[in-house]
Amino acid sequence: MSGAPMIELWRGGRLESAHLGHAVICDTTGQIVESWGDPTALIYPRSSCKMVQGLPLVESGAADAAGLEPRRLALACASHSGAAIHTDTVTRWLGDLGLSEADLRCGSHMPQDKPAQKGLVCSDTQPCQIHNNCSGKHSGFLTLTKHMKAGPEYVEIDHPVQRAVRAAFEDVTGEDSPGHGIDGCSAPNFATSVTGLARAMAAFAGADGKPGARAAAMVRLRDAMRAHPEMVAGEERACTNLMRATGGKVAIKGGAEAVYVAILPEAGLGVALKIVDGGTRASEAAIAALLVKLGVIEAGHPAIKAHLGTQRNWRGIETGEIRTAPGFA
Amino acid sequence: MSGAPMIELWRGGRLESAHLGHAVICDTTGQIVESWGDPTALIYPRSSCKMVQGLPLVESGAADAAGLEPRRLALACASHSGAAIHTDTVTRWLGDLGLSEADLRCGSHMPQDKPAQKGLVCSDTQPCQIHNNCSGKHSGFLTLTKHMKAGPEYVEIDHPVQRAVRAAFEDVTGEDSPGHGIDGCSAPNFATSVTGLARAMAAFAGADGKPGARAAAMVRLRDAMRAHPEMVAGEERACTNLMRATGGKVAIKGGAEAVYVAILPEAGLGVALKIVDGGTRASEAAIAALLVKLGVIEAGHPAIKAHLGTQRNWRGIETGEIRTAPGFA
Numbered sequence: 001m002s003g004a005p006m007i008e009l010w011r012g013g014r015l016e017s018a019h020l021g022h023a024v025i026c027d028t029t030g031q032i033v034e035s036w037g038d039p040t041a042l043i044y045p046r047s048s049c050k051m052v053q054g055l056p057l058v059e060s061g062a063a064d065a066a067g068l069e070p071r072r073l074a075l076a077c078a079s080h081s082g083a084a085i086h087t088d089t090v091t092r093w094l095g096d097l098g099l100s101e102a103d104l105r106c107g108s109h110m111p112q113d114k115p116a117q118k119g120l121v122c123s124d125t126q127p128c129q130i131h132n133n134c135s136g137k138h139s140g141f142l143t144l145t146k147h148m149k150a151g152p153e154y155v156e157i158d159h160p161v162q163r164a165v166r167a168a169f170e171d172v173t174g175e176d177s178p179g180h181g182i183d184g185c186s187a188p189n190f191a192t193s194v195t196g197l198a199r200a201m202a203a204f205a206g207a208d209g210k211p212g213a214r215a216a217a218m219v220r221l222r223d224a225m226r227a228h229p230e231m232v233a234g235e236e237r238a239c240t241n242l243m244r245a246t247g248g249k250v251a252i253k254g255g256a257e258a259v260y261v262a263i264l265p266e267a268g269l270g271v272a273l274k275i276v277d278g279g280t281r282a283s284e285a286a287i288a289a290l291l292v293k294l295g296v297i298e299a300g301h302p303a304i305k306a307h308l309g310t311q312r313n314w315r316g317i318e319t320g321e322i323r324t325a326p327g328f329a
Numbered sequence: 330m331s332g333a334p335m336i337e338l339w340r341g342g343r344l345e346s347a348h349l350g351h352a353v354i355c356d357t358t359g360q361i362v363e364s365w366g367d368p369t370a371l372i373y374p375r376s377s378c379k380m381v382q383g384l385p386l387v388e389s390g391a392a393d394a395a396g397l398e399p400r401r402l403a404l405a406c407a408s409h410s411g412a413a414i415h416t417d418t419v420t421r422w423l424g425d426l427g428l429s430e431a432d433l434r435c436g437s438h439m440p441q442d443k444p445a446q447k448g449l450v451c452s453d454t455q456p457c458q459i460h461n462n463c464s465g466k467h468s469g470f471l472t473l474t475k476h477m478k479a480g481p482e483y484v485e486i487d488h489p490v491q492r493a494v495r496a497a498f499e500d501v502t503g504e505d506s507p508g509h510g511i512d513g514c515s516a517p518n519f520a521t522s523v524t525g526l527a528r529a530m531a532a533f534a535g536a537d538g539k540p541g542a543r544a545a546a547m548v549r550l551r552d553a554m555r556a557h558p559e560m561v562a563g564e565e566r567a568c569t570n571l572m573r574a575t576g577g578k579v580a581i582k583g584g585a586e587a588v589y590v591a592i593l594p595e596a597g598l599g600v601a602l603k604i605v606d607g608g609t610r611a612s613e614a615a616i617a618a619l620l621v622k623l624g625v626i627e628a629g630h631p632a633i634k635a636h637l638g639t640q641r642n643w644r645g646i647e648t649g650e651i652r653t654a655p656g657f658a
Binding site for chain 2: 009011012013014016017018019020042043044105106107108109117118121122132178179180181182183184185186189191257258275276277278279282313314315317318319320
């Protein structure tokens with residue numbers, strides 16, 4: 001778990017805090033182009049692999065049978081903010097399936113979207129499972145469950161949906177997963193090496209023109225994310241802002257405990273990184289630095305400077321800087 | 330900055346994230362009793378040293394001249410949640426000084442206290458500087474400024490208040506500070522070694538019965554914190570909960586970027602720690618572990634289990650565990 005120095009916080013000319021991590025860039029043959037830290041480190045991808053968890057939904061034909069348009073496919077890959085555009089879409093989606101909020105198994109939490117929060121707090125309303133950032137992924141699981149005529153407990157490890165997810169995950173990472181943990185949303189999350197996750201992202205990057213349902217599903221999910229960045233996270237969120245800033249060139253996704261991935265179809269590259277301490281500010285800064293390094297966005301773009309550069313306090317006074325560590329990116 | 334392994338997050342039987350840190354326990358002679366990581370590591374104490382920043386306020390006679398009772402002294406050492414008990418007290422305090430919110434130099438941010446947040450959000454009201462978690466410390470600075478008949482820009486590095494703070498800081502840490510950074514609240518924050526900060530806390534622990542205004546000020550500030558834990562942070566906050574849980578035996582204070590200190594008068598010990606990556610969950614878990622080690626609270630107390638032990642998700646399903654790393658505490 002040692003990791004390479006990746007992101008540093010400076011204050012008053014002194015290093016105040018530092019983050020270590022692992023990062024891998026793979027090409028479409030699955031080979032490592034460049035890496036930092038330990039490329040064999042085992043990680044849980046957490047929400048960064050939602051596009052992999054969405055593969056069985058698309059390649060099974062379930063998505064087409066349910067008439068899922070790209071916005072819903074993007075939402076199936078999302079850790080959304082629970083804004084109205086997200087919750088309205090999930091509500092209609094569940095309705096179209098003949099299901100309801102009670103069929104979800106993700107649990108409830110307060111949405112991250114400020115207007116949605118305000119609406120709930122000021123009306124003394126508790127959030128429901130539709131507000132859960134994973135409710136789009138779970139709607140995808142329910143869509144596949146219905147298509148498979150499987151039972152309602154779709155997050156159980158032996159449920160056909162999770163068996164299909166594991167098979168797809170092991171296939172695209174090129175590794176037998178050593179096992180799983182239970183995610184915040186109660187779904188199994190399969191462990192892989194950082195290289196395995198980067199290899200999976202490179203497979204999404206290089207799927208164009210390849211034969212078969214798997215490749216077609218990869219292109220559809222990846223391109224749905226790039227076409228609808230507002231569905232994948234939300235306003236003021238790094239995923240959405242970085243995808244918008246690259247003008248749709250890159251599909252980007254973060255996960256809890258500081259995992260980040262990027263799919264670069266034009267360059268034929270996949271990226272995965274994990275900050276050892278789980279600090280999201282560092283994983284956002286690290287993926288921003290790698291996107292600059294890979295030439296898909298300028299270092300001076302506001303979406304990059306939000307994560308790397310001058311830090312200011314409540315009165316706007318400069319207090320320090322977030323930087324990449326020497327030797328990283 | 331390397332640090333020793335301190336806090337680990339486990340999920341599905343695998344290490345998911347890990348935090349490194351430095352920690353020192355000093356006795357009242359200023360000697361190290363035990364340490365982890367690098368005791369000479371330079372850190373910014375951030376808000377963990379507010380009781381040190383409060384020393385000139387008390388030892389100058391300014392606090393008595395202004396009639397500050399223990400609740401206000403505790404608030405001078407606080408990173409408060411901006412609950413009504415905090416903001417009402419600051420408002421009255423400023424009024425007693427013949428000053429107002431406009432005289433503060435800490436900037437404004439949304440309070441952490443949920444009812445206070447709700448009040449502001451649902452009435453479309455912006456937070457003011459009184460809501461800033463440092464407004465008690467700044468009211469202390471203003472009290473001293475008035476007593477010294479000094480100018481209004483009390484956060485400037487050459488202002489008599491900050492000169493007095495630096496002198497007290499260097500005296501109790503036993504080190505010449507190598508310099509300062511600007512804190513979130515715009516006040517200077519002086520760098521010291523982890524040992525220097527632990528030595529300062531041990532000085533507070535051993536101040537009883539010693540002659541002079543400095544020792545008397547230490548006892549008053551430390552005991553004000555222990556008597557009014559609700560003023561030092563707020564409901565559902567680690568500082569407040571851990572102080573309450575030790576039954577007033579210990580004064581505890583956290584700071585930004587994962588610094589934590591503890592003052593144990595009965596044991597005659599001072600504790601300081603810094604998590605290298607700045608992750609607050611880890612500094613809270615680490616101080617909790619050290620309090621258990623030092624025998625001032627049971628490992629099974631809910632205030633400890635809030636930071637160390639089983640982790641559950643939105644549906645209450647067990648997902649993993651937060652533990653101390655082998656060799657720590």
